[in-house]
Amino acid sequence: MELLETQEFYVCDGDELLDGDCIKLPLKFRGKKDSALIIRDRGKVRAFHNLCVHMPRTLDCESHSVFDFEKQQLRCSMHGIVYSSETGESLSEICRGKKLTSIRIIEQDNKILIRDKRVARL
Numbered sequence: 001m002e003l004l005e006t007q008e009f010y011v012c013d014g015d016e017l018l019d020g021d022c023i024k025l026p027l028k029f030r031g032k033k034d035s036a037l038i039i040r041d042r043g044k045v046r047a048f049h050n051l052c053v054h055m056p057r058t059l060d061c062e063s064h065s066v067f068d069f070e071k072q073q074l075r076c077s078m079h080g081i082v083y084s085s086e087t088g089e090s091l092s093e094i095c096r097g098k099k100l101t102s103i104r105i106i107e108q109d110n111k112i113l114i115r116d117k118r119v120a121r122l
């Protein structure tokens, strides 16, 4: 059962994450202390490893806000690379073709759960 606990864990209730909201969640990613960004984007819950593809910085290193002004895309607060909030792919010229690492997340029975072998609770 311990294996299951490291592969799936509760993040929050679904109604705690409103559209355009983002939760920064401390966790272990591939065994290292790290964080993820849990977002609700146009109704859908998504999670990304909180690491920019440009430089080894978190997307929120300069500002807590990681959505752009229209809350349509994600934006790294360091140099402003814009990412698709759906796929995590860079939409900026710089780093075009690279993408944020998605973390598997599900929403069921008003519970948001991470279910990803690379991720463990801190």
Ligand code: FES
Pocket (backbone or CB within 6 Å): 052, 053, 054, 055, 056, 057, 059, 076, 077, 078, 079, 080, 081
């Ligand atoms: S470190 Fe994210 S855009 Fe440069």
